[in-house]
Amino acid sequence: MTAFDDLRADDLRHVWHPFTQAATAPPPIVAVAARGATIWDADGKDYLDLVSSWWVNLHGHAHPAIARAVAEQAGELEQVIFADFTHEPAIRLAKRIADLLPGDLGRVFYSDNGSTAVEVALKMAHQYWRNLGEERTVYVAFEGGYHGDTVGAMSAGRSSGFFRAWHDLLFPVEIAPFPATWDGDEEVEAKEARALAAFDALLAERRGQVAAVLIEPLVQGASGMRMCRPEFLRALETRVRAAGTLLILDEVMTGFGRTGALFACLKAGIQPDLVCLSKGLTGGFLPMSITVAREPIWQAFLGHDIGRAFLHGHSYTANPLGCAAGLASLDLLLAPECQSRIAAIEAVHRSRLAQFSGRADIARPRLCGTIAAIDFAEGDEGYGASASARLKRTFLDRGLLLRPLSNALYLLPPYCVEDAELHRAWDVIVDVLDGL
Ligand SMILES: Cc1ncc(COP(=O)(O)O)c(C=O)c1O
The missing domain is CATH 3.90.1150.10 (Aspartate Aminotransferase, domain 1)
Structure with a gap:
């Protein structure tokens, strides 16, 4: 023994x-x-x-570089409430991430894991439209998509097959086809054309009701590393823009170099409205995630009424140890x-x-x-x-x-x-x- x-x-x-x-x-x-x-x-x-x-x-x-950064941070400021307070590691990490992401994706909201990063994005999209005076309650996600284990993330990932036990708990989400492809796939263009036609039909049917379209860009992870081409994502982005709705990219898995570029949106050449990041964010040291929003989304939450604000947060939001790990991990990644x-x-x-x-x-x-x-x-x-x-x-x-x-x-x-x-x-x- x-x-x-x-x-x-x-x-x-x-x-x-x-x-x-x-x-x-x-x-x-x-x-x-x-x-x-x-x-x-x-x-x-x-x-x-x-x-x-x-x-x-x-x-x-x-x-050792991340271990050292976490140890040093632990000796200075291990945790502080993130409402009414802020701290240097959170500010520096937010600025660095904003500088790396495309366009005006510059407002960083901290949470704890990939699921909450997606949950935050779904809630932000919903309230964004509400704050603008529009009732848009429909989400579109993709067949095979997985976005995490909280109720909103499960609802968007319902077709992944992981959530049968909670089927009755989920809210309806429109599921569009995903044109999964591989090396030597001769059908890819036909599959993409069919997927885009179905997507067009969905947007037409739900005109003015879609709060956001949510997709794992380039690679659907949990449903078996199902890949799509950048061409498909670009065509999708064009349609999302034409429909005047929001594009949420779940880069929880694809972020931080996994697809060969820093972020899948950069590799695909698309501009999302909201991006969800986690997993590699702290290099694997601490549970942390972020949801990054474009400037117009942030602006829609401003006003004199507290009810316009995003009344959402977690106890460990922007934990300084996680932020220190994130900064050290970024240094290593960019080297x-x-x-x-x-x-x-x-x-x-x-x-x-x-x-x-x-x-x-x-x-x-x-x-x-x-x-x-x-x-x-x-x-x-x-x-x-x-x-x-x-x-x-x-x-x-x-x-x-x-x-x-x-x-x-x-x-x-x-x-x-x-x-x-x-x-x-x-x-x-x-x-x-x-x-x-
Ligand atoms: C694309 C994607 N989104 C969200 C999640 C959920 O992340 P977490 O397990 O940290 O809640 C995962 C987890 O595998 C994921 O792959």
């Missing part, structure tokens, strides 16, 4: 893990340390973190070494994905910046499907932290991952898929 056995027993007795069926899941792995792209468990086994620990870790685990790692990861992915062409058991190879995905075991549908659960265990046994989403196998590594580590991971993937 070791101290870790006691810990494991207490975990099983007291801890409720997310997205887990405790009756059948194997006991969780006790992580004791992590550096770079590697996590060690209590038995000394190592795992290469190829999912950036739920897509949050940008620069590798326990990066030339990190930018060249991002390009190198994309190059390794591209060369390895090419090896799957001609394999009948692997479909839809796709790549967007540092995110690579393939589909395996066609016909084995559903989150937690048996093939994907088996694959996850096999990869863990072989020292890779990979979590297939239904029948999509993807890599979304921290940027510090070395080419050799990435090649080793792809070698293991090929070996495991060969044995399926």
Whole structure:
């Protein structure tokens, strides 16, 4: 009996893990340390973190520069109420993010996680129209979209299939088709044309009622790294503008370099009205998120009536430790070494994905910046499907932290991952898929 056995027993007795069926899941792995792209468990086994620990870790685990920034901030100001008070890390981070985003996206609202960043955007859009004297209550989201676990985010993500237990709790959201595509997809233009025609029809039917259109730009994460082309997003933006409604981009996963550009909106060349960011914001150190609004949205909330203000906030809003981590993470992200790692990861992915062409058991190879995905075991549908659960265990046994989403196998590594580590991971993937 070791101290870790006691810990494991207490975990099983007291801890409720997310997205887990405790009756059948194997006991969780006790992580004791992590550096770079590697996590060690209590038995000394190592795992290469190829999912950036739920897509949050940008620069590798326990990066000393971020650890130092958080420690220094903790010694000065660990937390302060963010109504009536402000502080330097929050101001500096807001300014830096505003400078990086396109156009007049310059008003930064802090919250705690990706779901609340989306919830804030939905509430802002609703109240924006109300403050302008218009009742616009309809949202349009996309088939397969996932936006988080709060009620508004679930309502917008209802088609992702994650929320059947709460179906009766959700409010109606119009769901438009998403033209998912991949390398060598010959149908892409036809699919986009159909999706845009359906979108046009929806906007015409709901003329004057749509508060906002919400989309994960370039890559839908949780529904299996489903990718669309920048061309589709640009055509969508044109239609949103013509309809006079708002465009919300959920960049919770795609932000901070994941798509090869700093933000997906920059890569696609589109100007959103509201952007939701989280995950990579603090480099994976602290739970924090932001919703960034364009100037006209901010202006619509000004007035002498408190009821015009955005009466929403969270206890830990703009936590100084999170902001300090965010500033340190941005420094690392913008450094030339990190930018060249991002390009190198994309190059390794591209060369390895090419090896799957001609394999009948692997479909839809796709790549967007540092995110690579393939589909395996066609016909084995559903989150937690048996093939994907088996694959996850096999990869863990072989020292890779990979979590297939239904029948999509993807890599979304921290940027510090070395080419050799990435090649080793792809070698293991090929070996495991060969044995399926
Ligand atoms: C695109 C997107 N939006 C929102 C969320 C919700 O973020 P969180 O889990 O931090 O609430 C996620 C989480 O995976 C996401 O991928």
